[in-house]
Amino acid sequence: MENREKKVLVIGVIGADVHAVGNKILYHAFTEAGFEVVNLGVMVSQEEYIAAAIESGADAIVISSLYGQGELDCRGMREKCDEAGLKGIPLLVGGNIVIGKQKFEDVEKRFTEMGFDRAFPPGTAPETTIKALRELLHMEG
Amino acid sequence: MSQVKNVLLIDFGSTYTKLTAVDVESEKILATAAAYTTVQTDINEGLDEGLKKLREKTGDIKFDSCYACSSAAGGLRMVTSGLVPELTSEAARLASLGAGAKVVGIYSFELTEYDLEEIKEQKPDIFLLVGGTDGGNRDCIIHNAKMLASMNPEFPIIIAGNRSASATCSKILEGCEVYICPNVMPKFGVLNIEPTQKKIREIFLERIISAKGLSRAAELLSDIMMPTPSAVLSAMELLSKGTEDELGIGELLAVDVGGATTDIYSIADGMPEHMNTVYKGLPEPYAKRTVEGDIGMRYSIQGIIDAAGEEKICSLSTLPAERVKEIVSDLKSHTDKVPAGEDDLEKLDFALAASAIEEAVSRHAGTISETYTMMGQTFVQEGKNLTKVKNIVVTGGSLIHTKRTAEIASFALYSPSSPASLRPKKSDVWVDRTYILAAMGLLSVHYPKAALRIMKKELEFHGYSE
Numbered sequence: 001m002e003n004r005e006k007k008v009l010v011i012g013v014i015g016a017d018v019h020a021v022g023n024k025i026l027y028h029a030f031t032e033a034g035f036e037v038v039n040l041g042v043m044v045s046q047e048e049y050i051a052a053a054i055e056s057g058a059d060a061i062v063i064s065s066l067y068g069q070g071e072l073d074c075r076g077m078r079e080k081c082d083e084a085g086l087k088g089i090p091l092l093v094g095g096n097i098v099i100g101k102q103k104f105e106d107v108e109k110r111f112t113e114m115g116f117d118r119a120f121p122p123g124t125a126p127e128t129t130i131k132a133l134r135e136l137l138h139m140e141g
Numbered sequence: 142m143s144q145v146k147n148v149l150l151i152d153f154g155s156t157y158t159k160l161t162a163v164d165v166e167s168e169k170i171l172a173t174a175a176a177y178t179t180v181q182t183d184i185n186e187g188l189d190e191g192l193k194k195l196r197e198k199t200g201d202i203k204f205d206s207c208y209a210c211s212s213a214a215g216g217l218r219m220v221t222s223g224l225v226p227e228l229t230s231e232a233a234r235l236a237s238l239g240a241g242a243k244v245v246g247i248y249s250f251e252l253t254e255y256d257l258e259e260i261k262e263q264k265p266d267i268f269l270l271v272g273g274t275d276g277g278n279r280d281c282i283i284h285n286a287k288m289l290a291s292m293n294p295e296f297p298i299i300i301a302g303n304r305s306a307s308a309t310c311s312k313i314l315e316g317c318e319v320y321i322c323p324n325v326m327p328k329f330g331v332l333n334i335e336p337t338q339k340k341i342r343e344i345f346l347e348r349i350i351s352a353k354g355l356s357r358a359a360e361l362l363s364d365i366m367m368p369t370p371s372a373v374l375s376a377m378e379l380l381s382k383g384t385e386d387e388l389g390i391g392e393l394l395a396v397d398v399g400g401a402t403t404d405i406y407s408i409a410d411g412m413p414e415h416m417n418t419v420y421k422g423l424p425e426p427y428a429k430r431t432v433e434g435d436i437g438m439r440y441s442i443q444g445i446i447d448a449a450g451e452e453k454i455c456s457l458s459t460l461p462a463e464r465v466k467e468i469v470s471d472l473k474s475h476t477d478k479v480p481a482g483e484d485d486l487e488k489l490d491f492a493l494a495a496s497a498i499e500e501a502v503s504r505h506a507g508t509i510s511e512t513y514t515m516m517g518q519t520f521v522q523e524g525k526n527l528t529k530v531k532n533i534v535v536t537g538g539s540l541i542h543t544k545r546t547a548e549i550a551s552f553a554l555y556s557p558s559s560p561a562s563l564r565p566k567k568s569d570v571w572v573d574r575t576y577i578l579a580a581m582g583l584l585s586v587h588y589p590k591a592a593l594r595i596m597k598k599e600l601e602f603h604g605y606s607e
Contacts, residue, residue: 006276008276009275016512016513016514017514018514018519019516023591024455037272038328038329038331043419043519043521044421051228052228052329054224054278055224055225055272055273055277055278056276056277056329057273057276057278057279058277067514067516079218098148139176
């Protein structure tokens with residue numbers, strides 16, 4: 001039961017994106033912050049996040065994307081989670097998630113409409129995401 | 142133990158009981174013999190018949206110990222249930238196959254009433270209940286334990302799922318024969334299947350043997366008894382890795398084309414070769430076994446034809462389509478027919494064996510696919526990369542009773558026509574002419590040195606395939 005005291009996160013870089021560095025940093029930052037982290041690495045499909053989240057009883061899914069195609073890759077993720085029985089699981093996304101320079105408020109709005117609980121702009125510090133996770137998961141401190 | 146000289150090894154097959162007499166000290170085979178398996182009446186009848194034949198060759202010798210494996214009476218039938226098909230269900234499947242079982246049912250997610258009906262009909266010898274990583278999902282495995290309990294199972298159940306649910310499941314299944322093992326997938330993407338496999342073999346030894354009418358032969362046996370595929374896997378691991386004092390032959394692929402099924406074993410790491418390759422899916426066991434139930438030379442002949450296509454069978458056999466149809470329909474009703482100077486049957490058997498190997502090895506080996514990312518070309522690998530494996534061991538009647546063994550074995554290799562399939566690129570071919578692999582697996586438990594030496598001596602080097 002000792003593992004269950006920790007909240008479980010499933011993380012990874014979505015789509016045909018091979019940027020591995022940020023993913024490793026997040027893994028260490030989240031682990032350091034006391035989360036149990038299932039790291040799927042790079043080039044992760046929606047189905048893989050979902051399968052891992054089911055099996056590990058995950059409390060949240062954190063999606064990274066750096067190559068600009070994140071918006072396309074993330075479409076339908078919430079619906080698939082609902083379908084797979086992960087109703088209401090917090091979905092977070094961050095990185096360079098859209099092409100070109102766009103106002104982040106617009107980007108955030110689009111991702112919220114897609115069912116994401118939080119979207120983070122480029123250059124977000126891990127601490128910001130950790131704070132958001134604590135809020136979403138109703139954790140103390 | 143130091144007095145032990147002559148060892149008798151028995152393989153109770155579904156059709157034949159095969160006996161191998163070994164002199165451990167001089168590391169050689171004294172004789173081999175075979176007789177029909179008589180599991181329906183008294184297993185000893187066939188065994189005695191075999192022993193008589195064996196003693197005709199060896200003279201009246203005394204055996205210091207005797208070990209046996211069995212795939213008689215349907216082998217070891219297992220049903221598994223896990224959570225996600227690609228994750229814990231797959232881990233359960235790999236665990237069962239590696240322990241030498243015949244997996245007759247695989248379930249994922251929550252079991253339903255209909256599933257229970259099926260399971261009743263499947264009559265498993267063992268049920269493997271898994272699901273959830275440690276600290277992960279508990280609901281599924283607990284639900285499935287409740288479902289199983291409701292059917293008053295008469296089969297033993299191994300619980301090897303989320304450790305925080307094991308005790309609850311065990312309580313739910315109180316009164317049933319239950320064994321608890323460590324989780325087959327303790328963390329995401331990490332396999333831990335050996336403890337479960339060990340338990341499967343123990344249950345096989347303690348429970349299945351007597352249930353299958355094999356116990357009457359037990360007084361002759363010293364102690365080891367395992368499912369035949371498990372013995373073959375042990376032999377292949379030994380041949381590959383060697384012992385403390387002697388090197389093995391290195392990574393290998395072994396192929397056993399039978400009448401009803403085709404078994405493939407790989408003893409190889411199989412991880413990606415290059416930095417630009419991303420591995421996807423569960424890491425597979427170093428010693429991996431798969432079995433294709435629809436690929437076999439006689440009982441499963443249609444499966445080969447479906448997989449390869451009639452055209453290919455015709456072109457490989459150089460026979461016209463009409464003739465192929467004719468022989469195939471004859472073989473379906475005469476499953477014991479073997480080529481005996483009969484030219485056309487020999488040609489067809491070549492085509493069938495080659496296609497069987499190609500299909501079964503393709504299913505066993507991993508695949509690679511190319512994708513283009515913003516960073517350029519990248520490769521995605523799923524399953525084991527066997528391209529660097531340099532040894533193929535072949536066994537099974539259709540391969541050891543033909544002169545074209547190496548040619549047939551070459552169909553296990555990488556083919557430019559299916560570049561995504563990660564099969565060996567070039568390889569030595571070793572032929573199990575004397576049919577000793579299972580026997581050597583049994584011998585390896587107590588006498589690994591002798592077993593390794595004998596295999597090296599007896600396996601016939603049959604050239605190089607590229």
